[in-house]
Amino acid sequence: MNAIALRRTVTEALAGVVPVLCILVPWYILSAGHFVPPALLPSPVDVFVRFVRLLGDPAFLHNVGVTLFRLFAGFGIAVVLGVAIGILAVGNRVVGAVVKPLVRVLAPLPKIALYPALVLTLGFDHSSKVALVVADALFPILLATYQGAASVDPKLVWSARAAGTSPTRCLFTVVLMAALPSILTGARIGLVISCIVVFLAEMIMSTDGLGQMLVKAGRTFQTVDMFVPIIAISVLGLALNGLFNLLSARLLIGFSTRS
Amino acid sequence: MSRALWLPGLPPLLACIGLLVVWDVFTRAFAIEGLPPPLEALRQLPGILTDPEALLNIAASLKRMAIGFVLAVAFAMPIGLWMGRSRLIAAAFNPLFMVIYPVPKAALMPIIMLWLGVGEASKILVIFLGVSLPVVYHSFQGARTVEEKMLWSAAAMGVGPAGRMLRIVLPATLPEIMVGCRTGLVLALITMVTSEMIARQTGIGNIFFTALDMAQYNDVYAMIIIIGVLGFVCDFAFEAVRRWLVSWADSPHTIAVGSA
Numbered sequence: 001m002n003a004i005a006l007r008r009t010v011t012e013a014l015a016g017v018v019p020v021l022c023i024l025v026p027w028y029i030l031s032a033g034h035f036v037p038p039a040l041l042p043s044p045v046d047v048f049v050r051f052v053r054l055l056g057d058p059a060f061l062h063n064v065g066v067t068l069f070r071l072f073a074g075f076g077i078a079v080v081l082g083v084a085i086g087i088l089a090v091g092n093r094v095v096g097a098v099v100k101p102l103v104r105v106l107a108p109l110p111k112i113a114l115y116p117a118l119v120l121t122l123g124f125d126h127s128s129k130v131a132l133v134v135a136d137a138l139f140p141i142l143l144a145t146y147q148g149a150a151s152v153d154p155k156l157v158w159s160a161r162a163a164g165t166s167p168t169r170c171l172f173t174v175v176l177m178a179a180l181p182s183i184l185t186g187a188r189i190g191l192v193i194s195c196i197v198v199f200l201a202e203m204i205m206s207t208d209g210l211g212q213m214l215v216k217a218g219r220t221f222q223t224v225d226m227f228v229p230i231i232a233i234s235v236l237g238l239a240l241n242g243l244f245n246l247l248s249a250r251l252l253i254g255f256s257t258r259s
Numbered sequence: 260m261s262r263a264l265w266l267p268g269l270p271p272l273l274a275c276i277g278l279l280v281v282w283d284v285f286t287r288a289f290a291i292e293g294l295p296p297p298l299e300a301l302r303q304l305p306g307i308l309t310d311p312e313a314l315l316n317i318a319a320s321l322k323r324m325a326i327g328f329v330l331a332v333a334f335a336m337p338i339g340l341w342m343g344r345s346r347l348i349a350a351a352f353n354p355l356f357m358v359i360y361p362v363p364k365a366a367l368m369p370i371i372m373l374w375l376g377v378g379e380a381s382k383i384l385v386i387f388l389g390v391s392l393p394v395v396y397h398s399f400q401g402a403r404t405v406e407e408k409m410l411w412s413a414a415a416m417g418v419g420p421a422g423r424m425l426r427i428v429l430p431a432t433l434p435e436i437m438v439g440c441r442t443g444l445v446l447a448l449i450t451m452v453t454s455e456m457i458a459r460q461t462g463i464g465n466i467f468f469t470a471l472d473m474a475q476y477n478d479v480y481a482m483i484i485i486i487g488v489l490g491f492v493c494d495f496a497f498e499a500v501r502r503w504l505v506s507w508a509d510s511p512h513t514i515a516v517g518s519a
Contacts, residue, residue: 012350019355040373101270105278108494110449112456113486116471116479121294196363203366204456211366215457218369226370230362237361 039223047227054228060213064232067198067209070126074133075194079187082138083176086145086183091171103142111135112200119205129201129209136197137190144186148179181255184248191244195237199229271491300480307481313466317485320451320462323379327386328447332440334387335394339439340428342395343402356392364389365453372458382454382462389450390443397439401432434508437501444497448490 024044030036031043038046054060089099114135118128152175160174161167176183202211210229217225279297286296307313342349368385375381405428413423455464463486470478 012346015347015351016354018351020358023355097270101274102277105271105274105491108445108490109487110445110452110490112449112453113467113483116467117294117483120471120476120479121291192361195361199363199366200453203363204453214366214369221373223370223373230366230370233366234358234362238358241357241361 039221042224042227046224047231050224051228051231063209063213064236067202067211067233068236070129070133070201070209071194071198073126074130074198075137075191077130078134078137078141078190078194081134082141082186082190083145083183086142087149087171087176087179089146090149090175091167103139107139107143112197112204115201115204124205124207129198129206132201133194133197137194140189140193141183141186144189145179145183148182148186149175151182152178181252184251188241188244188248191240192237195233195240199233295477295480297480299477300484303477303481304484307466307478307485316462316466320455320464323382323462324386324447324451327383327451328390328444330383331387331390331443331447332394335391336398336436339395339398339436340402340424340432342399343405343432344424344428349399349403352395356395360392363453365450365457368454368457377458382451382458385454386447386450389446393442393446394436394439397442398432398436401435401439402428405431434505437505441494441497441501444493445490448486448493452486 027041027044031038031041085095085099089096111132115128115132118131118135122128122131156174156178157170160170165173198209199211199214202209203215204211206212210232214226214229217223217229282297286294338352342352364385367388368381371381371384375384409427409431410423413427418426451462452464452467455462456468457464463482467479467482467486470476470482
């Protein structure tokens with residue numbers, strides 16, 4: 001039984017490599033066989049070597065740092081705002097009546113369209129990018145919090161109320177905790193969205209950051225340097241996703257593993 | 260009064276008016292340069308919407324978006340369904356999608372432009388990439404949870420694998436696929452605007468940034484309103500289609516959330 005399970009895991013891991021190889025091998029053959037000029041498609045080996053070499057370059061690390069700072073600032077604000085508004089919208093009928101139609105109007109709006117307005121009002125620096133990340137990451141977190149909090153078992157709240165907890169305290173000690181799995185699912189979506197949005201904002205208008213590296217390399221046709229920021233953001237996203245999974249596994253100890 | 264409040268469409272309308280009022284109060288209170296009062300922006304709307312060149316740009320953008328969206332659904336849905344029904348296929352494609360997921364699709368624009376030029380093809384390809392992921396994901400999730408007994412019954416009655424896929428898995432997964440398509444539609448709009456912001460040539464993003472470069476701030480805000488309304492109308496229209504197609508399933512009550 002165990003051997004079968006092991007073999008299955010190995011087969012599945014191997015199967016996962018196949019599509020990645022299906023992209024990497026033709027890429028390598030096309031560039032190594034000089035079927036395509038390297039100015040259009042550099043060899044994957046060159047890109048990888050360049051990526052590893054840049055990891056020791058202070059200018060590159062500075063750009064990564066700037067991007068990470070904007071990402072975390074925006075994501076942090078979005079989590080605080082989203083959870084607070086989501087919980088309050090469930091706990092208070094007036095807040096709920098105001099928030100629901102607002103979310104319905106604002107959630108499908110392409111937030112990137114607000115970026116020029118944010119640049120005009122908040123300036124060229126960090127704040128406009130952070131504000132865009134907040135605008136984009138807020139809604140998945142808010143909606144997940146709202147849906148999670150709205151479906152909390154009412155018996156939990158009744159018991160806490162019967163034990164003498166005030167309604168406001170109930171909201172934060174019972175509802176918030178019971179909605180945690182749903183909130184974390186929303187936050188994970190928000191995290192990936194933050195990754196994407198911060199990069200795009202830097203591509204459209206910025207003086208530093210990973211996105212700007214890509215645009216700058218594109219203007220001078222440094223094709224190898226164009227691939228490096230894309231790989232960097234992919235690695236960053238995977239790493240953040242992994243870290244987040246570890247964190248949420250730790251936070252969700254004691255919850256039944258529904259999904 | 261209370262019944263009038265729950266007319267469909269009225270609360271969102273009130274929300275829009277509320278937003279405009281907040282915007283107006285904000286401009287009066289702070290008088291920031293670069294933030295015109297909403298009336299000034301709204302006054303630009305008829306001018307933009309009757310200008311044939313602007314309309315052609317908007318139509319070109321919408322055409323690209325529609326082509327990219329349809330191609331992506333046609334491509335991603337079968338892959339998602341197949342992944343949902345076969346563990347091996349799921350294990351094969353999952354890592355690839357995991358790697359692609361955090362990459363902003365519009366960021367591939369400069370590279371794709373090198374290969375395909377600045378024309379239609381590269382923008383459609385970027386929209387296609389952006390829409391594919393959520394459609395694959397939701398078809399996969401939906402197909403995974405199809406009731407096994409239905410498949411066994413069909414197999415016992417002699418329906419072949421292709422027939423089972425087409426006549427059982429596809430209809431059973433349709434509500435979930437629709438959720439994916441809705442996210443995909445919002446993403447198509449976002450990717451379209453973003454790709455045009457990065458490769459300015461034609462389209463909505465182009466009008467937008469030309470106005471910004473010329474410091475016609477009223478036009479910038481008018482374009483934001485147009486894009487916002489476009490997003491809302493697309494979402495509303497899709498919701499109507501979805502309700503007609505899968506009226507038999509419980510509505511999932513989700514609001515589309517988009518990202519690039």
